[in-house]
Amino acid sequence: MKNTLRLLYFLALLRFVLPFLLVHPFYELHRDEYLYLAEGNHVAWGFLEVPPMLSFMAWISNIFGASLFWVKFWPALIGSCTFILMGRIILSLGGRAYAIILAFLPFVFTGYIRLFYYFHPNFLDVFFWTLNVYALIRFIQTAKNSWLYVFAISIGLGMLSKYSVAFYTISLVAALLFTKDRKIFLNKHLYISAGLALLIMLPNILWQYNHGFPLIAHMEELKEEQLQFINPLDFLTDQFMMFLPCVFIWLAGLYFILFTHEGKPFRMVALAYLFVIALLTYMNGKSYYAAGAYPVLFAFGAFYLEKITTVKGRLFRYVFVLIPVVLGSLIMPLLLPMFKPQELADWYKKKELHTMGSFKWEDQKYHPLPQDFADMIGWRELAEKTAAVYKNLPNSQQKKTMIYCRGYYTAGALNYHAKKLGLPEVYSDNASFLFWMPEKYDFKHLILVGKRMPDADDIVFQQFEKVTIKDSIHYPLFRETGMKIILFENGNDSLQSITERGVAALKARFQRK
Secondary structure (H helix, E strand, O other): OOOHHHHHHHHHHHHHHHHHHOOOOOOOOHHHHHHHHHOOOOOOOOOOOOOOHHHHHHHHHHHOOHHHHHHHHHHHHHHHHHHHHHHHHHHHOOHHHHHHHHHHHHHOOOOOOHOOOOOOHHHHHHHHHHHHHHHHHHHHHHOOOOOHHHHHHHHHHHHHOOHHHHHHHHHHHHHHHHHHHHHHHHOHHHHHHHHHHHHHHHHHHHHHOOOOOOOHHHHHHHHOOOOOHOOOOHHHHHHHHHHHHHHHHHHHHHHHHHOOOOOOHHHHHHHHHHHHHHHHHHHOOOOOOHHHHHHHHHHHHHHHHHHHHHOOHHHHHHHHHHHHHHHHHHHHHHHHOOOHHHHHHHHHOOOOOOOOOOOOOOOOOOOOOOOHHHOOOOOOHHHHEEEEEEHHOHHHHOOOEEEHHHHHHHHHHHHHHHHOOOOEEEEEEOHHHHHHOOOOOOOEEEEEEOOOOOOOOHHHHHHHEEEEEEOOOOOOOOOOOOOOOEEEEEEEHHHHHHHHHHHHHHHHOOOOO
């Protein structure tokens, strides 16, 4: 047991380190990571896009300088903690070292290695889904009410991390109704712990209320711009493709809890999985929305495959390890950007992979790189070009110049590099950056960073005497290639009041009347 525990924690440490070793140093932060880091400078109980948990982590990362390591530290740490929870499930069933090794493979050779590299709320989502079900499994095994409180705390903190934790929670509760464990609903501690979960969530609920529930507007926007294009059949297919080298392990886990006597006490896990897949299919969810349902299946599968090969079929133990290692190694450049962008694009084309689903971006077109990788390049160059335009202005003009970006990602990237490059604070009215726009303004010149020129009815930009495109970025593999740096000079006397009224009107949508 002691040696198995040592192996578990050694592999958890290895899992922490691996992404840092595999990703090519050429790559920068992902566009969305710049937003979440910016939220760390404006810690609150909620944001337009996400609950607050990520901002607390970003706040700590910012204290340490927000280097790539300190940004990626959190997903790496939480990924290792998720693996430890899986290991603990295996050990609670009586599993040994081989099962721990099998459970480790999905964290290296499937989409999990990418998911636990990005500083996005998804890594927290997967962790809290796993902690939720872990707490219920331990309650079933021990009948100790303390695990119900762990379950409640996990739900509360999970909902402060990503709202989709609710999907799995609902599925788990519904699954309990269909098993003998429904007696849990007669346990008063379930309801006391539910009150605790609600108390943990309350600050964010109040924030949502005070801001007119922007979550609803965000979900409607997401559905209109992205989810409507998702084919339910593609979603179901992706459940296998996400974990292809290790798919047999989670299938074995599903079989174990559905059809074996030993797995019967945990049948609610299988039902919860089926419920959440049905729910997300109906809602046109993205494939990775269900990623949190699989760690527990991998744990059960690893235990079951170890069990059935203990006496007979020990040769299969080598096969079960060899398949993920070989297949996973072959597809690793699809999971993480291991080479420079052009080298990757050439490799994908040579292997005829560039027409696969992961190369279709949100614009519904195929591109040379996966969208996530194309979102990790070009930002430093864009910031440097913007800084060059700003610094070329006379000092007197710099003091009266505001830098504005159309997209949260551009504003986030420029602010990330601002101190090093000598830029002032960069503003945007996109996403949560809107909340950080000033109430009052005192500028006569404006640098706009965006792909297109302002429309004729964009009234703020009509208040300037002179407009000049100063520079642009041309990097075909960069998702934001074609971004322009446009200088607007000599604003008239109406500029301040028009800007203030416009920003106030945008903010008013998120203020309770």
